[in-house]
Amino acid sequence: MRGWRVGVPGEAHPALAAAAVAALDAYTAATAEHDRATLAAVVADGADGTPTMRIDVLVEDAILGALARHPVNVLTEETGWVDHGSALTLVIDPVDGSANAAAGVPLAAFSAAVAEDGVFTEALTVWLDTGRSWWARAGEPSPLRTSGRTALSGAAVSLLRPHTADPGAGAAWWEVARRAARVRILSTSCLEGALVAQGATDAFADAATDTHRLVDIAASVVLAEAAGGAVRDVFGRAVELDTDLTRRWSGVVAATPELADELATVLREACQAGRDG
Amino acid sequence: MRGWRVGVPGEAHPALAAAAVAALDAYTAATAEHDRATLAAVVADGADGTPTMRIDVLVEDAILGALARHPVNVLTEETGWVDHGSALTLVIDPVDGSANAAAGVPLAAFSAAVAEDGVFTEALTVWLDTGRSWWARAGEPSPLRTSGRTALSGAAVSLLRPHTADPGAGAAWWEVARRAARVRILSTSCLEGALVAQGATDAFADAATDTHRLVDIAASVVLAEAAGGAVRDVFGRAVELDTDLTRRWSGVVAATPELADELATVLREACQAGRDG
Secondary structure, X not given: OOOOEEOXXXXXXXXXXXXXXXXXXXXXXXXXXXXXXXXXXXXXXXXXXXXXXXXXXXXXXXXXXXXXXXXXXXXXXXXXXXOOOOOEEEEEEEEEOHHHHHHOOOOXXXXXXXXXXXXXXXXXXXXXXXXXXXXXEOOOOOOOOOOOOOXXXXXXXXXXXXXXXXXXXXXXXXXXHHHOOEEEEOOOHHHHXXXXXXXXXXXXXXXXXXXXXXXXXXXXXXXXXXXXOEEEEOOOOOOXXXXXXXXXXXXXXXOOHHHHHHHHHHHHHHHHHHHHO | OOOOEEOOOOOOOHHHHHHHHHHHHHHHHHHHXXXXXXXXXXXXXXXXXXEEEHHHXXXXXXXXXXXXXXXXXXXXOOXXXXXXXXXXXXXXXXXXXXXXXXXXXXXXXXXXXXXXXXXXXXXXXXXXXOOEEEEEEOOOOOOOOOOOOOOOOOOEEEEOOOOOOOHHHHHHHHHHHHHOOEEEEOXXXXXXXXXXXXXXOOEEEOOOOOOEOHHHHHHHHHHHHHOOOEEEEOOOOOOOOOOOOOOOEOEEXXXXXXXXXXXXXXXXXXXXHHHHO
């Protein structure tokens, strides 16, 4: 339907494909076998210091098991950096949208990018509830095409949920909601990034809350750029490979560079105005 | 997975089942054959005076064709009231989440309730992008079970998008976002209502914008009540069968009567405070 693939594409790097297949299998088994409370239970602190749910651990463990045969480095949500001395690094979010996944809201994704000598070259996002996938390799023709929209006025924008207790971030969120034609909160950054690459929505943004880790936006960089879009950080920081998972961004994924720049500017200025009261 | 059905249940009323099957087939064909602009084109004014997209007409026409052999009354989004002198009325939203459907955001639903002599007795919501369905008949045991949550604090709440230009509705939206643990905007009322019945989210609400028509919430009344939940209107109006599609509600679908009442009260009071400045 509409050019969406189901399953893992044959052109994907073997390590990327192996990780995705392991994630799909583990996710399907975990959600069939465990109830919501079990899946949502906090069982560890992740590599970035934030709490980890059991669903995250179950899927990540399956991925790392599948990758044992592949000589690549891995940077992943819970375990962090696993260095195998390779020129290739997989940047993986085993379960993007963990809260959705644990609760039974069917919007969760496996998402990973391949970095070659520090440059993102390939990405795959798989909607774990349906098997639909989005794949691209930098510099190669892709069937993905963004909407091409260049202005926030009239745009359909996905946002992370508002941080109502932060006057700056709260004002930034509201300003985008005020200017956009449509606002959605799907609570799954990687799937929302894929929908921008697919042309189904015009943009996705973290409204200046510095919530995004690299694993939340790395795949969207490759997918969006292959489809004619662009990724920015609200505060102008480069979205680049870094093994320090405590780094944060306020990512903006948009249909065009113009829209990405406008969204980043609107969010940054509204955030500053909100902080200044 | 998790007790979700795929397809139309065998226990459903034959007219309800026929309508759902026709909707699934027509939606699949329409989204495969037409591009976004064609699906989103406004081709008519609906029975309630709001614009109708081509995707709505294509699916509704297929439903009405399938129902020609069934001697029931029909109340539907675009055509309005079709009286066949029956004690049974189907209240149908052919494509809930039309904007999602036209754009390619895979969150759209067929949703319908059966009213017998004016009382809602059965409902079926089908996620058109996947075929998953939620069905219940009033007074019969159901596998659907809400989360049981009784308080807004800590709750995961789905909301319609905020109406930022309306000080009352804007304040009401923000107040729920401030009190809830999670906020989502999936832009499909019927699917969000089904997720409450399923226990995946705690509540869904129209934040005092009077956007809901009967077709947007009728099925949620049956599904939520069968699962232990409740439906309210923010301003206390009864959600009841009425063939006048210009009537509007600010619907609240919640895991328990307590949570429904709290949400309606919070929304009403915040809306009033916002209006008063």
